[in-house]
Amino acid sequence: MRRIVSSPMLRRGLAAIALLIVSVFLIDMLSDYRQSQVSSVAYLAIAAGGLSVLIGLNGQLSLGHGAFMAIGAYTVAKMLQDGKEAPMLVLLVAAVIVTALVGAIVAVAAARLQGPYVAGATLALAVAVPALAVHFRDALGGEPGLRVSSPDVPTSIDDALFFLTGTETGTSQWLATVSVACLVVTFLLLRNLSQSRVGRQWRAVRDDPVAAQLAGINLGRSRIVCFIVSAACAGLAGGLMAMVTRVAAPSGFTLILSLTLLMAVVLGGLGTLTGALIGAALLTLLPTYVTNAGSSLGLSDLQSAELAPLVLGLTTIAVVLLAPAGLVGSIAPALRRLRTPSTDTSVTTTITRGEQS
Amino acid sequence: MLELKGVTSRYGPVTALQDVDLVAGEGRVTSVLGANGAGKTTLLRTISGLHRPESGKVTFDGQDITRMSADRMTRTGLAHVPEGRGVITELTVHENLRLGLLGRSRHREPLSVSDVVDLFPILGDRSHALAHTLSGGERQMLVIARALLATPRMLLLDEPSLGLAPRISAQIFGVIRQLVEEHGLSVLLVEQNARSALSIADVGIVLGLGKVIACDDAEVLSADENLRHAYLGY
Amino acid sequence: MQLINTLLGGFSVGMIYAAFALALVLIWQSTRIVNFAQAPMAMITTFIALKVIESGASYWIGFTVALVAGLVLGALVERLVIRYVDHDNHINPVILTLGLFIVLHALAAIVFGSSFRSFPAAFDLTGIKVGGETLALTPFSIFTILVVVAVMAALRLLFMKTDLGLTMRATAFNREVASVLGVKVNRALTLGWALAALVGSLSGLLIAGGGLVHPAYMDGVVVYGFVAAVLGGLDSPAGAVVGGLVMGIVLALVSGYLGSGLVPLAALIVLVVVLLVRPGGLFSTTKERTV
Numbered sequence: 001m002r003r004i005v006s007s008p009m010l011r012r013g014l015a016a017i018a019l020l021i022v023s024v025f026l027i028d029m030l031s032d033y034r035q036s037q038v039s040s041v042a043y044l045a046i047a048a049g050g051l052s053v054l055i056g057l058n059g060q061l062s063l064g065h066g067a068f069m070a071i072g073a074y075t076v077a078k079m080l081q082d083g084k085e086a087p088m089l090v091l092l093v094a095a096v097i098v099t100a101l102v103g104a105i106v107a108v109a110a111a112r113l114q115g116p117y118v119a120g121a122t123l124a125l126a127v128a129v130p131a132l133a134v135h136f137r138d139a140l141g142g143e144p145g146l147r148v149s150s151p152d153v154p155t156s157i158d159d160a161l162f163f164l165t166g167t168e169t170g171t172s173q174w175l176a177t178v179s180v181a182c183l184v185v186t187f188l189l190l191r192n193l194s195q196s197r198v199g200r201q202w203r204a205v206r207d208d209p210v211a212a213q214l215a216g217i218n219l220g221r222s223r224i225v226c227f228i229v230s231a232a233c234a235g236l237a238g239g240l241m242a243m244v245t246r247v248a249a250p251s252g253f254t255l256i257l258s259l260t261l262l263m264a265v266v267l268g269g270l271g272t273l274t275g276a277l278i279g280a281a282l283l284t285l286l287p288t289y290v291t292n293a294g295s296s297l298g299l300s301d302l303q304s305a306e307l308a309p310l311v312l313g314l315t316t317i318a319v320v321l322l323a324p325a326g327l328v329g330s331i332a333p334a335l336r337r338l339r340t341p342s343t344d345t346s347v348t349t350t351i352t353r354g355e356q357s
Numbered sequence: 358m359l360e361l362k363g364v365t366s367r368y369g370p371v372t373a374l375q376d377v378d379l380v381a382g383e384g385r386v387t388s389v390l391g392a393n394g395a396g397k398t399t400l401l402r403t404i405s406g407l408h409r410p411e412s413g414k415v416t417f418d419g420q421d422i423t424r425m426s427a428d429r430m431t432r433t434g435l436a437h438v439p440e441g442r443g444v445i446t447e448l449t450v451h452e453n454l455r456l457g458l459l460g461r462s463r464h465r466e467p468l469s470v471s472d473v474v475d476l477f478p479i480l481g482d483r484s485h486a487l488a489h490t491l492s493g494g495e496r497q498m499l500v501i502a503r504a505l506l507a508t509p510r511m512l513l514l515d516e517p518s519l520g521l522a523p524r525i526s527a528q529i530f531g532v533i534r535q536l537v538e539e540h541g542l543s544v545l546l547v548e549q550n551a552r553s554a555l556s557i558a559d560v561g562i563v564l565g566l567g568k569v570i571a572c573d574d575a576e577v578l579s580a581d582e583n584l585r586h587a588y589l590g591y
Numbered sequence: 592m593q594l595i596n597t598l599l600g601g602f603s604v605g606m607i608y609a610a611f612a613l614a615l616v617l618i619w620q621s622t623r624i625v626n627f628a629q630a631p632m633a634m635i636t637t638f639i640a641l642k643v644i645e646s647g648a649s650y651w652i653g654f655t656v657a658l659v660a661g662l663v664l665g666a667l668v669e670r671l672v673i674r675y676v677d678h679d680n681h682i683n684p685v686i687l688t689l690g691l692f693i694v695l696h697a698l699a700a701i702v703f704g705s706s707f708r709s710f711p712a713a714f715d716l717t718g719i720k721v722g723g724e725t726l727a728l729t730p731f732s733i734f735t736i737l738v739v740v741a742v743m744a745a746l747r748l749l750f751m752k753t754d755l756g757l758t759m760r761a762t763a764f765n766r767e768v769a770s771v772l773g774v775k776v777n778r779a780l781t782l783g784w785a786l787a788a789l790v791g792s793l794s795g796l797l798i799a800g801g802g803l804v805h806p807a808y809m810d811g812v813v814v815y816g817f818v819a820a821v822l823g824g825l826d827s828p829a830g831a832v833v834g835g836l837v838m839g840i841v842l843a844l845v846s847g848y849l850g851s852g853l854v855p856l857a858a859l860i861v862l863v864v865v866l867l868v869r870p871g872g873l874f875s876t877t878k879e880r881t882v
Contacts, residue, residue, distance in 0.1 A: 116625045117821060120625065120821060123817070131855045134852050308697075310701070313693035313694035428773050439768060448764065452757060456769070459757070459772065459773060
């Protein structure tokens, strides 16, 4: 028994369940508005987490994760069209599967391409997918998009939650709970995956592809798997987003979404899930604060709405130039250094550079 | 003419040069010898402004050039000749030579492209070929010719014999000696090939792990059997 | 007839893509950065031209001001931002240009507003009539073709025939060697970015001519221009021009026969197919990723 409890995977699983129960109570205490913010942080964090793993652990860049979110969102929207109904789990699983399939096609191409080409191809994807939604007006609703009916709270779950919290569960509370549950499960899976053999291979491919190949790692397969996992996360995020925002429309998945998602991941620190969560919180909360500040400075609403990306972009530029490891990546080692002095990790790299004389 | 006093250079935590004192006199060939990793390339990069020394002072003709940027260095008459890889392979031979003219110092009679082609006739034949089609020896000739067009007073030569057939490197060393004797050029030469480098040198300096181990007339160093065995490998 | 007109339209738009691709190639050659921010940079300078023209000045003054603004903006971006990026990490430069992308987008929306505004054209936009048929060749598209050809010829002259061009090429190919030869490397890089931004601004002005501008109007162009540059190998100015023309014509065919909503997807497909068949582009010596 003790051995099972000490296995890190199980320990993390138990921690996740505890976290979930706590969050059910916390969400219950929030207003409708705050609950929808929680949902938004959760689904953005899922997408950011997938992107962070892709860039930080595998060294592949994607400027097109907004497009994968769109695919997840449209999958859910299509399945709920014309009064059709489906259990939420089915909807979300479908969003993940469809996005993973599209992700697989992109991944096969991306795995054979070098840095700037992958960036360009995923950029093209980010521009192409919303345009497709406009083009196929009949199937995908054109510019206004597809409406998504908000899901009912299943009675059994309503009862269970009533038993826990003693209150009726509203739609936004239900969506926040589902989003947080998805977030916890996704992060648990990503965390376990990145610490498994597969994750070690991803890092090996990122650090030194030649050495990884010599060690018997199939580079292409490793890159493809990582890309599919990452795209699937974005698909799940998109599916949740469609339910929370009740619409799947091209304007929700612009190039700017893909880029701000990337910025959020960079700010949080590449390759860390904590960083992805912080980045997602930033994406959700920054607009409200900055927009208020803008209004009080006498800017119009439309102008103030642009302040958030402005601040995000400027911060990202500053972070890339001054603290290339990202906010979390830069602060965490600094804290660690405060606790344990010395140990300079940069020694090995500089030694090899100094040897050229 | 060129003087280093107490120069220390680092790459991160690695000390590549430690407290180096060195003089390279006018009208002479000074050869700096040492094994791989002795700090030879760092020495040249530190002198020519490509790498900032941590401490110490570099003077050229009495002028403090310790913190001078690389592009200003050529105009003071100090030309760094990177080893053969320093040709710009995407440009033609003629364009590489034209680049040499652009950084000209005002210290000597200007040379024309045809003057340096007289020294290395092969460059004339290959004038419009892209430099990446040149052989190793031709590349080495090109970088030296290009440096000469900047009318330097002193050449800083980095491993001119690296990767070359003995016959070709002998030809190149011959031209270097000729330039010193006929045109009064000064040369600071960095080499692993100690035997050839000492054969054309007036003064030899041995570097080991970033420190000056020995400094003497070239003949004296060649005669020192212990030193040869320990540091020069012949 | 429809085919001829589609091809004619594709050719003149292709010239604009070629100019944009050329701007990307110039920067890639000198700094190994794909400047995705080229699109919003061109958008900003076009808005500046629009402001100048709306204030009562002639089209040509607006046109000139925009090109000069492009030159200045390019130099500023290199001098203030790009110079300080750490090139050891291949992801950082991309993130940086995307950060600029978002910043310029937001700035434009704040300063110029995010609505669609119509932009004037210097010349007539009605097709030339030949034997009773109206061709999709307008005086403005002839102007477009001529001005892009002229700019390309001027750039070629600059790079191949002048000392300044030689120092810029030397800097692009080997910074360290250029500096020991007395080239002021930083100045050459700044100038390179400035020139590229000027060419990018030109393409922005030409795309806008007779159409609508808003903060995102160049977002598609950066994709098409990038694909065009990749077709040409990303390293080859001549390849970029050919790639631009190919993209112009292919996308015009897709738009004319299948629908404009499929154009970005077509660009993506062209990109992926070309890279899978010829990983270095059609004109390049770059090798496929083997590891």
